[in-house]
Amino acid sequence: MAVSNVFNNIDDLFSGINGLLQGKWDKAGNDFGRVVLNSGMGLFGLIDIASDAGIERGNEDFGQTFGYWGFPQGAYLFVPLFGPTTVRDGMGWLVRIAIGPVGYIPDVPARNVLYGIGAVDLRSQAQDVVTFVDQAALDRYSFIRRAYLQRRQYLVYDGNPPPEKEEE
């Protein structure tokens, strides 16, 4: 638990940076407030005091910033040991890895698979998620691809994506 809080604290920092890059000042302020609170009173991020205080976590990242800037998704790829991604999100991860703490990288595959099915921080419930996909999917690859693309679109638009064309 404490370890994942430390990762989350790093995520919050990057979420704040990406909030700034997208001009979302309030969200960025929220994220930086969390980082300051958790890094200080929360013993370098070990304890998530900010959530206890009711400050919700942001979830911006470089892939979303690129989307916000209007870069297209690009091709979808399923990268072994990394999970589902697109060219745009992959670029986002490269930026992140280039400037982020190296110790964070081994966590990327698990995290990215979970991004794909829309359960970002259900890491401990990964087995449940795998069981769900196995049960639900006719074709695991296309099921995860569609879920990942939907999830990313939703995040780029902060929870209000434009409706997809209905082919009723």
Add this chain to the structure above:
Amino acid sequence: MQADLQRALFALAALLICAPAAAQEAPDAMVKRVSQEVLQIVKTDAKVRAGDQARIREVVETKLAPNFDFQRMTALAMGRNWRTATPEQQAQLVEQFKTLLVRTYSGAITTYKDETIEYKPPRMDAGATEMTMRTQVVRASGSPVPIDYSLGKGADGSWKAYDVIVGGVSLVTNYRDEFNEQIKAGGIDGLIKTLTNKNRGGAPA
């Protein structure tokens, strides 16, 4: 035997009494009632907690499934292919898709433990026949998961869900690609066959 009969008659009577009331139920009230009922069962029913598959299936079939419009879900997931299917194929598709969803939900439902559900105030115009009910599943740890239900009002006045959107991932949209690929590869009968095989317990491709 006697007790069984009594119980059956009582259930029938209860059904007859409740049916007209249920038809008038507002969509947000329906979502609240059903989700609370199911959450309560998952948390307290000894058989469900012990992982008794038959009992779990029964809960999903009797409590959840009646509040979903499987015909509409199937049509939406089929997209433009729906109109090219014969009535017999359509009936089979609805049946198999329903079975798949019930099985999937039966597997997922037992992962609930200490969650609570928050309901956002519903926004809908008077006389609307479509609405989205926004909810949030709050867990002891981690961020809340938003779950939205798309609901439509049927000819009988009752509201039924035709899509579930978890954290921005629409169930119906997710199946649209899957169905499309199956139809491209083996036609509508190919899709029916894949669904049927999967429901018989076959492994995913």
